[in-house]
Amino acid sequence: MRKVVVVTGANSGIGFALCERLLSYDDQIRLCLGCRNLQRAEAARTALLSSHPTADVSVLLVDVGKVTSVVRAAKELKERYKKVDYLYLNAGIMPNPQLSFRAFIKGLFSRNVINMFATAEGILTQKDRITEDGLQEVFETNVFGHFMLIREIEPLLCHADSTSQLIWTSSSNARKSAFSLSDYQHSQGQEPYSSSKYATDLLSVALNKQYNKQGLYSSVVCPGLVMTNLTYGIMPSFFWTLIMPIMWLIRVFTNSFTISPFNGAEALMWLFNQKAESLDPLSKYHSCTSGLGNNYVCLSKMDVDEKSGDLLLQKMLELEKEICKKSIPDYRNS
Ligand SMILES: NC(=O)C1=CN([C@@H]2O[C@H](COP(=O)(O)OP(=O)(O)OC[C@H]3O[C@@H](n4cnc5c(N)ncnc54)[C@H](OP(=O)(O)O)[C@@H]3O)[C@@H](O)[C@H]2O)C=CC1
Numbered sequence: 460m461r462k463v464v465v466v467t468g469a470n471s472g473i474g475f476a477l478c479e480r481l482l483s484y485d486d487q488i489r490l491c492l493g494c495r496n497l498q499r500a501e502a503a504r505t506a507l508l509s510s511h512p513t514a515d516v517s518v519l520l521v522d523v524g525k526v527t528s529v530v531r532a533a534k535e536l537k538e539r540y541k542k543v544d545y546l547y548l549n550a551g552i553m554p555n556p557q558l559s560f561r562a563f564i565k566g567l568f569s570r571n572v573i574n575m576f577a578t579a580e581g582i583l584t585q586k587d588r589i590t591e592d593g594l595q596e597v598f599e600t601n602v603f604g605h606f607m608l609i610r611e612i613e614p615l616l617c618h619a620d621s622t623s624q625l626i627w628t629s630s631s632n633a634r635k636s637a638f639s640l641s642d643y644q645h646s647q648g649q650e651p652y653s654s655s656k657y658a659t660d661l662l663s664v665a666l667n668k669q670y671n672k673q674g675l676y677s678s679v680v681c682p683g684l685v686m687t688n689l690t691y692g693i694m695p696s697f698f699w700t701l702i703m704p705i706m707w708l709i710r711v712f713t714n715s716f717t718i719s720p721f722n723g724a725e726a727l728m729w730l731f732n733q734k735a736e737s738l739d740p741l742s743k744y745h746s747c748t749s750g751l752g753n754n755y756v757c758l759s760k761m762d763v764d765e766k767s768g769d770l771l772l773q774k775m776l777e778l779e780k781e782i783c784k785k786s787i788p789d790y791r792n793s
């Protein structure tokens with residue numbers, strides 16, 4: 460049976476590199492590019508087909524920052540496929556990033572310097588906004604829209620006789636102290652990205668508890684620091700080009716400077732080849748690149764507790780009910 464693989468945020472960066480790598484590894488998969496913009500999606504499809512002309516690559520229009528779009532896309536998936544074997548929850552945003560140069564310089568001369576380069580702790584903030592669904596945009600895009608997608612295509616993911624995998628693109632920037640259960644959308648603070656990625660980690664743990672019995676497994680990936688549209692939003696591209704030699708140098712001290720989208724997709728690709736049941740639900744899978752440019756995957760324990768995961772899942776389910784009632788009038792019949 461040909462595997463069905465759905466990737467959100469597939470038209471650029473890590474998502475696109477993952478698609479290329481998946482097709483190079485197995486051009487028999489049925490690959491579905493989940494994108495919010497048709498033109499960009501078609502461009503990605505054309506590029507993938509030019510190197511893999513016989514591959515089955517289709518486009519699914521989905522804006523994970525809009526509940527109605529997610530519900531429509533889920534309906535489309537249910538019409539197209541009987542099963543989704545891999546769902547890569549990769550689309551993500553970091554809007555209006557602000558780098559604190561003061562904190563960065565201070566960090567350079569502290570004992571925390573390696574951790575600062577690996578996680579951006581204490582040097583990066585963002586400005587969030589409210590979406591038309593009335594949610595914080597970073598939370599809705601990075602977490603809730605994806606959660607809704609999982610819930611909506613549950614019958615395609617849960618099968619008694621075979622397994623499916625959810626693979627979240629999280630981040631080393633995910634930090635417990637940026638997240639609070641009482642403000643899980645992060646409407647109060649200045650680190651919505653960090654909070655949303657921590658929420659991803661918590662949610663993955665809770666989803667495993669909820670769904671493993673039904674054959675669905677969830678894992679979390681950390682791609683490292685990758686040069687993509689997201690990072691070019693932090694500083695202009697000429698600056699990145701200028702400091703590239705320094706980036707190669709830093710890679711000698713921290714394996715998290717994966718730099719290219721190909722390298723960043725290493726752990727996402729690695730998980731594709733693993734037996735879902737053998738994965739550790741409490742570990743994060745990191746894409747790593749050595750000073751010499753060799754790629755490998757390493758594991759770290761997540762800073763999460765199961766109770767918080769369960770509480771977050773409960774809150775997400777309540778929010779789902781509330782939002783669907785508001786945004787989709789004849790929800791569940793649609
Ligand atoms: N770059 C890095 O260093 C790191 C990135 N990550 C994570 O990796 C993931 C991929 O990002 P990356 O490749 O770096 O950045 P890109 O900006 O290149 O890719 C992000 C992708 O997500 C899509 N996307 C954004 N918002 C939505 C939405 N509302 N609905 C559907 N698709 C959407 C984008 O579509 P469009 O082109 O239309 O905007 C794009 O295809 C993100 O989750 C990011 O947080 C994690 C750690 C490090």
Ligand SMILES: CC(C)CCC[C@@H](C)[C@H]1CC[C@H]2C3=C(CC[C@]12C)[C@@]1(C)CCC(=O)C[C@@H]1CC3
Binds near residue numbers: 684685690693
């Ligand atoms: C000399 C240079 C290498 C200086 C670069 C400083 C910062 C711009 C970067 C240091 C750590 C980086 C980092 C990210 C963005 C760029 C840095 C802040 C991320 C936040 C990008 C998105 C993620 O998900 C995690 C990354 C962690 C490290």
